[in-house]
Amino acid sequence: MCPKYAARKYFHGTPDIMTPTTSSAALRVAIIGDHFMRPEYFQQAIEALPSSGHRFDFRHLTLDWPDAPFVHGTPGTATEGLRELLGDPDDMATFIGDAQVLITHLSPVTASMLTRCPALQLIAVSRG
Numbered sequence: 001m002c003p004k005y006a007a008r009k010y011f012h013g014t015p016d017i018m019t020p021t022t023s024s025a026a027l028r029v030a031i032i033g034d035h036f037m038r039p040e041y042f043q044q045a046i047e048a049l050p051s052s053g054h055r056f057d058f059r060h061l062t063l064d065w066p067d068a069p070f071v072h073g074t075p076g077t078a079t080e081g082l083r084e085l086l087g088d089p090d091d092m093a094t095f096i097g098d099a100q101v102l103i104t105h106l107s108p109v110t111a112s113m114l115t116r117c118p119a120l121q122l123i124a125v126s127r128g
Helices: 039-047 091-095 111-116
Strands: 027-033 056-062 101-104 122-125
Touching: 027 039, 027 091, 027 122, 039 056, 091 111
Parallel strands: 027 056, 027 101, 101 122
Antiparallel strands: none
């Protein structure tokens, strides 16, 4: 984990993002899937949960895996040290935009992406 973000309050105790509010604003969720872990599967799983008092605004991006092979991070780049990723960090950050939640399977998550996406409060990765 990036040390800059380790102290954020949502890493300790109950995440603020999960506390229902009286606001009618929808929780913005960016889902980056692929042909194996399709974005709509994640959305369907969230929608099947008992009501939390939240409304959701989902956006989907489907990467071309397994048709396109995943790669490993390139030394000297923002993806250095990452394993099994697909997608350009700049493109992923643009897609994520103002989302509060990111759910991903193979998308990279880099320090520069976190800087560009300050609204993110929760990142869920469906890798073992």
